[in-house]
Amino acid sequence: MILTVTLNTALDITYRVRSLRPHASHRVSEVTERPGGKGVNVARVLAALGHEVTVTGFTGGATGRVVQERLASVPGVVDALVPITGATRRTIAVVDDRSGDTTQLNEPGPTVTPTEWSAFQEAYEDLLPAAAAAVALCGSLPPGVPVGAYAGLVRTARSAGIPVLLDTSGEPLRRGVAARPDIIKPNADELAELTGSHEPLRATQDARRRGARAVVTSLGAEGLLAASPEGRWRAAPPTLVRGNPTGAGDSAVAGLLSGLVEHLPWPDRLARATALSAATVQAPVAGEFDRGVYEEWLGRVTVTGEVSAA
C-alpha cells in the first residue's frame, strides 16, 4: 500500500468552448469532471500501474462529495480523506477548440481550521502503519495549514520508517527539505527558487545538501535529472514530446514511487517516470496517460549517468 497526501484536493472541470473571448457569452460544448489535486492524480496513475493506494487530505461541501463519489469508482484507490467544514475547491480548464490553448480558473479552496489540521495529523499517523511501502506529499497548502506542515509530515513518516516523497514548491518545499525527505521532485523553476541557482545540475546537488536524500528534477520535454546517494543520472525520452503537460509531473512522481516500492534500481525508476510523463503529455485527455505510448517508450528512454563509489 502507498499513501498519497493532497491537502488541496480539487474537482478538476474541463470546459470545451469554440474560442474564449473576454466579456462575451460562451456555450460550453463539453464538460468533463474528475477528482484532482496532485496527490489524487499520483494515486490514479499508481492504481493504473497495479498498486494499491490510499488517498488522504481534506474533503468538504458539495464539491467534496462529488470528489469522493468519483474516487469510489477508481479501482485500487481507497478514500481516506478527512472531512472539513469548508467546501473543496474546483478548478476550471477552459479549452479553446480552435487553438487547443487552455485558460485556467482556480478557486482558492477552503480555509482549514486548527482543529481540522489536528484531526488530519492524527488520521495521517493512524494511516502510516498500513501504508508501509511509501508516502507522497503533493501540492500546495490550503489557507489555514501552517507553512511548516510538510516538514512535520515528513518527520512523522521518517519516524515510522516509511520512505517519503515531497512534491511541492516555495516555502513549504524549503521547510520540508530541511526535514530530510527521501525524494523531492521539483521542476527547474521550483528548484531555482529553492537553491537560488538556475543551473539544474548544480541546483540538484545543492538541494541534496539542504536535506533531500534524492532530488529528481523535471526538465520538461527534455526528461529528468536525478541525484541520489547511489549516483547521478539523466533520463531523456526518445524524441521531444508535444501535447498537454498537465499531470506530467504527477505521472513522474507515480513512476518514481512505484519504482521505489518495487525496489527497482534508479535508472529503471527514472526510465519509468520519464516514459509515464511523456505518455501523459501525449494522451488526448489532460492528466491521463496513454498506456500504449508508455509501454512502447519505456524501453526507448535513454538513461545516462554515473553510479557513486560504494
Added chain:
Amino acid sequence: MILTVTLNTALDITYRVRSLRPHASHRVSEVTERPGGKGVNVARVLAALGHEVTVTGFTGGATGRVVQERLASVPGVVDALVPITGATRRTIAVVDDRSGDTTQLNEPGPTVTPTEWSAFQEAYEDLLPAAAAAVALCGSLPPGVPVGAYAGLVRTARSAGIPVLLDTSGEPLRRGVAARPDIIKPNADELAELTGSHEPLRATQDARRRGARAVVTSLGAEGLLAASPEGRWRAAPPTLVRGNPTGAGDSAVAGLLSGLVEHLPWPDRLARATALSAATVQAPVAGEFDRGVYEEWLGRVTVTGEVSAA
C-alpha cells in the same frame, strides 16, 4: 400561491478575478453560488415581495442537489422540482475586478428523456390546482424537451383557468404565443424575431394578434412598453439606470405577476415591474434587487398611455 416553471434550472456561479486573459492561469479571489434559471430568479423576487411561490422544473446530479439545498433556505419558496438522471447545468460568470466586465460560460445542461418529460407534465398538472393564482413559464428549453413544450403548458394552465405568463424566445415563444398565454414579456430582440418588425410599438401590437392577450416589451434602460385588451402604456424609470442588467427581466416578470395576482391595474403593475427591474440593475450583487432603490423609485416611475374603450 404562484407557480414558476424553469425547465433549464442552473447553479449560477460567479468568480471574481483580477483580469481575465485567455490562455493564462487565474486565481479566483471570490466564489458565490446561487440557484438560477429564469423561473427560479422570478420566484426569489416574488418571495421577497411576500408571495408564496412553488418552483418546478428539473433537477439532477450533484449540482441539482446543491440547487435544492440552497432553495430550501429561501423563505417563501417551495421546491417542487422533478428529479432527472442528467446533471443540472452550471453557469459561470467571470467578473473582471479591473473593468467590472463579465465573461459568461454556460454548460449545455442535461438531456431530458421522453419519460422524464412525461413525468414533468404530470407533476405540473398536479401542481396547478394548488397554484391557483398564476403560472410563469420561463427560459429556454433543455435538450430533449419538444419545441412545442410551452404551448402545451400554456394550454394546460388555461384549461385549469389559471393565468399564465410566458417568458422565452425563438421557436418555443412562437409556438407558445399561438396557445394564447395571458402575458408574454419579450425584450426588443425577441419581439423582433417573433414578429419580423424592429419597431417595438408595431411589434407589440402584432404579437397580440398572434395570440398573446397582453404583451409587455422590455426596452432595456428605457423601461417597458405594454399592450393589453385594457389599453396601451409606456413605463419609464426616472433616470437612465446604470449597472448589471443580469436578472432585470426576471424582476420585471415578478413585478407583473405579483401585480396580476394582487389585481392591480395595469399602470401599477408596470410601475412595479419597472422599479424592480431598475433596482435589480443597481444592486451590487447580480440578479438581486436593492429594496431601498425599489421602494424609492416605485413612486417615481412615469407611466403614460391610453385606456381602451370598454
